Amino acid sequence: MxxxxxxxxxxxxxxxxxxxxxxxxxxxxxxxxxxxxxxxxxxxxxxxxxxxxxxxxxxxxxxxxxxxxxxxxxxxxxxLAAPDGTLNALQQAFQDHHGLQCGFCTPGFLMLSTWLLERDEVLSEATLREALASNICRCTGYQGIVEAVRSAARKAGRWAE
Amino acid sequence: MNWVGRRLRRFEDPALLRGEGRFTADVAVGARAVRFLRSPVANGRITALRPPEDMPPGSLFVSAAELGAIGTIRPMLYRFAYRAVEQPILPADRVHFVGQAVAAIVAPSAAMAEDLLEAVTFDIGSETALVAMDDALHPGAPAVHAVAPGNVAVEGVMESPEAAAAFASAPHVVEIALRSRRQNASPMEGRGGCAQYDRATGRVRLTASVQMPHMLRTGIAELLSMPEADLQVIAPDVGGGFGQKMALFPEYAVLVWLARRYRGDFAWIEDRNENLIASAHSRDQEHRLRGAFAADGTLLALEADILANVGAFSAYPTTCGVEPLMAFAEYPGPYKVPAYAARARGVLTHTCPMAPYRGVSRPVITFGLERLMDVAAKRIGIDPVAIRRMNLVDSFPHRSATGLTLDEASYIETLDDAAQHLDIPAFRERQKAARAQGRYLGLGLSVFNERTGYGTPAFAARGMGVVPGYEVVDIAMTPNGEVELRIGASPHGQGLRTALAQLVADRLGIAPESVRVIHGDTDRTPYGWGSFASRAMVISGGASQEAADKLAARLRAAAAKILQSSADDITLRDGEAVAGNGSSIALAALAKQVHQRSDLFDGFNLAESAHYDPPGTFSNACHAAIVEVDPETGHVRIERYLVVEDAGRIINPLIADGQVRGGVAQGIANALFEEIVIAEDGNILTGTLADYTLPSAMEIPEIEIHHRETISPFTLTGAKGLGEGGSIGAPAAIANAISDALSPFGVELFEIPATPPRIRAAIRAAEARA
Structure with missing residues (x-):
């Protein structure tokens, strides 16, 4: 080779x-x-x-x-985290909302969500779920992940209430 | 400060969120790669198996010939109708299912190993494969294994004396036939192991993605006739298991054999195709169920004929009895069943072996029993809530028809709560209005109980040769006052590091942050069984609580000595031992004295151990689904999903809700999406995640959870297990909702997953009948 x-x-x-x-x-x-x-x-x-x-x-x-x-x-x-290990806002939201269990799929969801939050677009429940459907989680039933990204989006002013 | 009951954020999370978790494949970087040659044929004789002619440096070929005389996997059930099938680590002569590992290639990288696999000379004389249970049970069918003529590996039969008479005289006898198709647990991290040889000690460290590290160590040591003390098994961060990772798979034995034989590091990380075709399957069952009902709907007798396709071998240690015998013993569920008759058979076929998957048989028996209730209610002309209410167990303890003791539960209360939250009369109005517009809404209920936290008696009753009942917890306080809790259980996503810390913190009057839960390492934890069967919180939790209480007694005795008081007079709170007169000492200072001042504390220490082996307890729940079915396409949309659950005392509601939601998601997948499809020749047609369709955030709705807490007198903590309940209740709720939605068409659904083609076929069949 x-x-x-x-x-x-x-x-x-x-x-x-x-x-x-x-x-x-x-x-x-x-x-x-x-x-x-x-x-x-x-x-x-x-x-x-x-x-x-x-x-x-x-x-x-x-x-x-x-x-x-x-x-x-x-x-x-x-x-994503600060050099001293402090979680960023998105990571912290995943912990707060129990958006992970075994943690294996988590890096992929975090990077996908990072992109979602950086785009110059306002998210809604429907657009968020559609985007998160790119990835698979076997543990959480997705609700914790949806809640985590929703909460981070809200704090970033990117959530359509 | 009370920590139990608080939604404490998990200690496990920060490392996982930073990508700093340590999974098996992370440990494997740098080890030589092992890939397995797998049989493309379901049944046949190996006629040629030779290594590639050109084996580059660093590569190896291992088949049965190289392994030589090592043991076989032969799990035991000590019961009359059990045929103990032997599974070779690598087969010398015959293959028994597509995907069976036949040989291993070792190379410096996985890619090179895969190149070499293609150059192996491998010929099989293919013979007819028995894939379907009907074919395997057909009189005169060839035997998958000579020890089991007729292809029944395990059978259970029971009949209460009153059953036949009840069926003969009952005003209503309702009979249904059910089919649950084969599933794969599909943890996001597949199986994998890395065996590392330590030349200094001659020991092997096997890091593996497993749920039962101690059992794996014992099993491999037996297979390889090696000293068990020379093997350390570590379950590091494990990316989900759901039962699939309980089994001793042959691949792990090959890794340890390689590490010892070649004194090096060897890793196998399976790919998704291997996981889908060759790990372990489940839920491939057919039931015929009959209920005898009185005129008012009272259940008089239940009869079940249970067939479970157990595949080609018997998984160690749970055996091929795990599905058929659980269905057999637990079919009556939460209902009063005065008379019961059942026959359960585990059927051998040339397919991937069956192993436990979240809920084991209970998603299927709940699907059966709850479909029976709805069909009977319709036949008798009563309401689905009413037929359940009149038949649910309402006084405790209740001795079931199969001899199980049902402890205090809230069967009727959870049903009533669900009915109230749903506002069923309002839904019926809405359903009627929707139908007038050509839209089909349906409501489905599912009431069930879940036997959890069961120790020795449940497994011993099955006759298991390995009885995974107890758990042991060792506790110690360091000289600096932190608590180390060493557990035999092996969590892999359930948050036990957090929940057990909460439990222990309350007993010792300390903060959960100062409790370190140590698990998943046979060198550092007492012998124990692992995390499965909704048992860890109950059994490891009970042992943790008892160990903490014993340590608390030691701390009080030590503090009494320093504070010149008596142990009874000492309270542990806020990190201090406080005497009745207000004098106090910080636990850290106390611990330091006990460890370092043997002149004062001669022969005294701060270490304790507890063993717990409870009889088992039943958690329960009522699930309800409202769905809309498009009769043109067969598509099902879940409009609302509701759970009213009762798992006794909840230690951490954040984690508990996560367990319920994750379970429901898998149950919905079971009901609507996931199916391992096997062709007639035994090849699997769903070998990728594009074919085996795990649901995404678009398919799984928000799940509404309501709690009740019936404290169990049968567990030390009052907690009942809840890991599996979500997946147990969902298939029945969804299937009942679909049947309700399609009742104008006369459709009754008895097969899961209810994929769009199946729903369309059911509608067409009903139209043809009409």
Whole structure:
């Protein structure tokens, strides 16, 4: 297998990795960058556990090759909290509203929701549920996740009352 | 300060939210990768199995030949009608289901291992596969295993003497046939393990995504004839289990064998396809159910004929009896059943083995019993609430037809609460108006009980060779005054680190933050069984409370010595031991003295242990669903979903509600969406999440929860288990609601999942009859 040098930033830090052409972005983040917060639930693009932001767009890291991310700015769950570990407002809302149980799907939901809250759009119950339907959670029945993002959106002034 | 009953935010969350949890695949980074060659054939003889000709450095091939003489998985039920099937770790001659692991390839990376898998020489002489229970039970059908001619691996039969007469003379006999299709528990993290060899000690550390680490350690040590003390099993952060991760899977034995044989680190992280086709399935059942009713609707007798497709092998330690025998023992549910007759059979087929999945058989028996109630009510001409009310158990303790003791519960109260919240008369008006506009709304009820927190007696009654009844908790206070609570249970999303800390904090008068719950590590916890069967809060919780009380007694005795008082005079509160006269000492200072001043506290310590093995208790609930069905497409929309539940004392309502909602979501999936579809040749047609459709936030509605708290006298904490109830109640509520919605068409629904094609077929069949 030929190897390729790929450079990108992850959470603002420059990374230079050598990968096979077939290496996915998810495996590269986990194995070459040591960022195991991005989880693999299905490796075929359905569950969304591996969702990261690539140039601010939510992306299934299992469906993207690392070489396709050359030059990109990538954000992962590890970049959300403050350096001292303090949770950001969205993460705190997930804890407050019991938006996680086993925590395996959580990084994907956090990155998807980060994107939702950064868009210049007001969310409603319907648009929120439709967007969250990109990802699968097996533990919560979604209500805690919906409540968490709703609460964070409210605080950010992005909720249609 | 009372911590029990508070919606305390979970201690587990911050690390998980920062992406800093440690799951098995995270530990596996850097280990050599193991991938399994899996059988593409359901039944056949292996005629050739050879490694790739070109094996690069660092790669290995392992089949039965390489494993040599190691044990087989052969779980036992000590009962007359049980055939103990043996499962080889890797088969030497025959395959028994599609997906069965046949050989392992080790390579420096998973991708390289998968490349090598394709170069393995592997031929099987394919033979006819028995996939459906009908085929396996057909007279003269070949035996899946020679030890079980007729393909019945386990059978239970009972009949109360009055049953036959009751059916013969009853004014109404209602008979229904039910089908529950096969499901996969589908935790978001699949199975996986990483076995690491420690050359300094010769021990192996197996980190694995499992629910029963101690059991796994015992089972693997037996299989490999190795000293159990040389194996450490760690269940780190585990991404859901729901029962599937209770079983001892052959893959874990291969990992430990590799680590010992090659003195290195080996990891297998399954992919989603492996999980869907080759882990463990459940709920593949067929029931025939008859109820004898008096003219007024009183249930006189119940008869059940239960078939459970248990697949090709028997899962260790729960055995293939877990589904059929649970249905057999618990079918009467929360109802007064004066006479009961039942036959339950576990049927062997050439399919993936059955293992427990949240609720085990109870989602299916509740579906059966609650459909029976609705059908009978319609036949007799009474209201669905009325027929339930008159038949629900209303005095306690109640001895069931199968000999179970039902403790105090709120069967009628939860039903009445639900009916009141729903305002059924108003709904009937709305339903009528909608029908006039060609819209079909329906309301479905589901009343059930859930046997939880059961210790030894329940498992022993089944004759289980491994009886996973008790739990042990060790407690100790550090010299700095923190409490370490070591538990044998193994939570994986249930928030036990938080809930047990709340429980212990109250007993010791300290803050929950100073309690560390240590779990999921056989080196650091006492022998115990794990988290399953809605038992951890009841059994580990009870043991934790007792251990904390014993530690509290020690703290009071120590404080009495320092404060020159008597132990009876000491109260523990706000982190201090306080004497009646107001003098006090901080627990941290006290603990330091006990540990460091052996001149004062000779032979005294702050460590205790408690063992708890309760008889079991029944939690209960009434679920109700209002749905709208589109008869043109068969699509079901859930308009409202309501739960009135009673799990005794609630330790942490935030966590409890989460358990209920998550369970209901899986129950809704069971009712409407999820099905493992197997072709006639035994191949699975639903091998991706695009085909096996887990519901999303669009399909699962907001779930409204109301509580009652009937404190159990049968548990130390008064708590009853509630982990499984959500998934138990939902299929029946949804199926009853759909049948109610489609009653103008004469449709009665008896098969789940009620997918749009099934609903359309039911409507067409009803129209053809009309």
């Amino acid at each position: 030929s190897r390729h040098v790929v450079t990108f930033t992850v959470n603002g830090v420059a990374q230079r990795v050598e990968v096979e052409a077939r290496s996915t972005l998810a495996d590269t983040l986990r194995e070459s960058c040591g960022l195991t917060g991005t989880h693999l639930g299905c490796e075929h693009g359905v569950c969304g556990a591996c969702t990261v932001l690539v140039n601010d767009i939510p992306t299934r890291a299992c469906l993207m090759f690392a070489v396709q991310a050359d030059g990109a700015a990538i954000r992962t769950v590890e970049g």
